[in-house]
Amino acid sequence: MGRRREDKAPLPAQRDEDLVRTTLKVFRREFSGNFYSWRGGIWLIVSSVIFSTIAYLLLTDKELSLLDQGESLYLLSEVIVALAMIMSAASASSLLSGEMEAGTFESLLLTPITPRRIAAEKLLSVVFVWILMYAVSVPYLVVVASGTNLALPAVAYVGLFGTLLVIAVSAICISISGRLNSKSGIMASLMITLGLLAPSLFFATSLKKTDFGLALENLNPASHAINSLDSVLVDNETALWQQTVHLLPVIGFVVLCIILFVIYSRHFEVKGSE
Amino acid sequence: MRRLSARREGAISICLVALSLLILSHPILAQAASPGQPNPAQSSKGLGVADVSVGITSSTQVNGIAGQFVTVRADVTNLSPNETISGVAYISVVDIKNSMPIDLEDWSAQKGIYIPSIAPSQTVTSEWSLRLVTAGSYTVDVLYNRNGDLSSPAVSPRISLEVAPRVNLNPGNVLPVAFGVPALLVAVFAIVNYRRGKKTGVYG
Numbered sequence: 001m002g003r004r005r006e007d008k009a010p011l012p013a014q015r016d017e018d019l020v021r022t023t024l025k026v027f028r029r030e031f032s033g034n035f036y037s038w039r040g041g042i043w044l045i046v047s048s049v050i051f052s053t054i055a056y057l058l059l060t061d062k063e064l065s066l067l068d069q070g071e072s073l074y075l076l077s078e079v080i081v082a083l084a085m086i087m088s089a090a091s092a093s094s095l096l097s098g099e100m101e102a103g104t105f106e107s108l109l110l111t112p113i114t115p116r117r118i119a120a121e122k123l124l125s126v127v128f129v130w131i132l133m134y135a136v137s138v139p140y141l142v143v144v145a146s147g148t149n150l151a152l153p154a155v156a157y158v159g160l161f162g163t164l165l166v167i168a169v170s171a172i173c174i175s176i177s178g179r180l181n182s183k184s185g186i187m188a189s190l191m192i193t194l195g196l197l198a199p200s201l202f203f204a205t206s207l208k209k210t211d212f213g214l215a216l217e218n219l220n221p222a223s224h225a226i227n228s229l230d231s232v233l234v235d236n237e238t239a240l241w242q243q244t245v246h247l248l249p250v251i252g253f254v255v256l257c258i259i260l261f262v263i264y265s266r267h268f269e270v271k272g273s274e
Numbered sequence: 275m276r277r278l279s280a281r282r283e284g285a286i287s288i289c290l291v292a293l294s295l296l297i298l299s300h301p302i303l304a305q306a307a308s309p310g311q312p313n314p315a316q317s318s319k320g321l322g323v324a325d326v327s328v329g330i331t332s333s334t335q336v337n338g339i340a341g342q343f344v345t346v347r348a349d350v351t352n353l354s355p356n357e358t359i360s361g362v363a364y365i366s367v368v369d370i371k372n373s374m375p376i377d378l379e380d381w382s383a384q385k386g387i388y389i390p391s392i393a394p395s396q397t398v399t400s401e402w403s404l405r406l407v408t409a410g411s412y413t414v415d416v417l418y419n420r421n422g423d424l425s426s427p428a429v430s431p432r433i434s435l436e437v438a439p440r441v442n443l444n445p446g447n448v449l450p451v452a453f454g455v456p457a458l459l460v461a462v463f464a465i466v467n468y469r470r471g472k473k474t475g476v477y478g
Binding site: 051055065143 | 341380407440445446447448449451452453455456459460463466
């Protein structure tokens, strides 16, 4: 039988006391779970190995090293943003369903923390892993950009688009995770992420130039982010106002995902164990 | 010395004139006899290679390292005193060792340059930026094809290009970052887990 937990307004004094006791409790729990169990750590190590391989090849491989430095930097930035999206989808897709299946979510719902706040703190924990991953990626961006004036724009725009897309993808994946079991949740989340990344990463240039490709790129926030990185790093259009055409659709996508997140995290249903 | 009769002298003179006309009328012999004249076989308009010259104004002996950019500069001169010409100047790179022409896809963004007009007796300078992709020995030529006829292209003197391989394992100090960051992360997580394990009694 399903049990339902909804937001209830506690008394003001009790609310203050609860607030102190429960401030970022779920986030801290997720954070220590991430790093003591290597769950979040392994993402950082794997991503640093991928960044190392790409940066080393870009700078030393006979043919890759002949790429224009802006193009090398764009390639690395694209990988960082794509990896951030995959990481956030994979981490967020089982955050709630995993707890529900392990039977630990019920005890979390019994605390004074509202379901929406539980979901929000879990989202924050995914964003925090991204912030660490971003910090890991900065030395690579600086090394690949060495000798050009592109280091700062690369670091700034990768941070901007990475953070926006990680928030959006995590929000939508956590919403899915509260509705589906972990297996279906992971599959659905990864399919969404692949769908977002496919036009930029897998479509040939000729396909991108067709009406279908152009329409898909105009609708797709991930394509906008990657095209913006291209514009900043390859075409040297580093001013923020030059990127508004790409930035606004990404912000729109984030707002849409947060609205869905707010709607779907109002309450969660936990199926009782037999 | 016995003198030839006036009749015989006249006959010999006619034969010599006829022979000269025959020689001059033959196209190949005519070209050899008068190098300044256009070759009708090469140009339907009567203007050919001889009316255009291509000269190299950059260095004709270039040594570089793979990854570098070099500039090839050529002057295309219209030698005709009264005709404006147009055409395409383009570059050709041949790998001497493999006896193969090079696909310029990666070497140069601009292979051919269209020159819309060169006034009589005027010179237009064109420039190509070449990225030295692979080590080896090459020759570089600049050719000019005139519009509107099928004459042979005018060719510049050859540039000798020697490209040395680039041996740089650590450009931009990539090695410390590429090896250091993953190693640092593994060390940090190992220490964090070890300390936690010690606290909880996993490591005794």
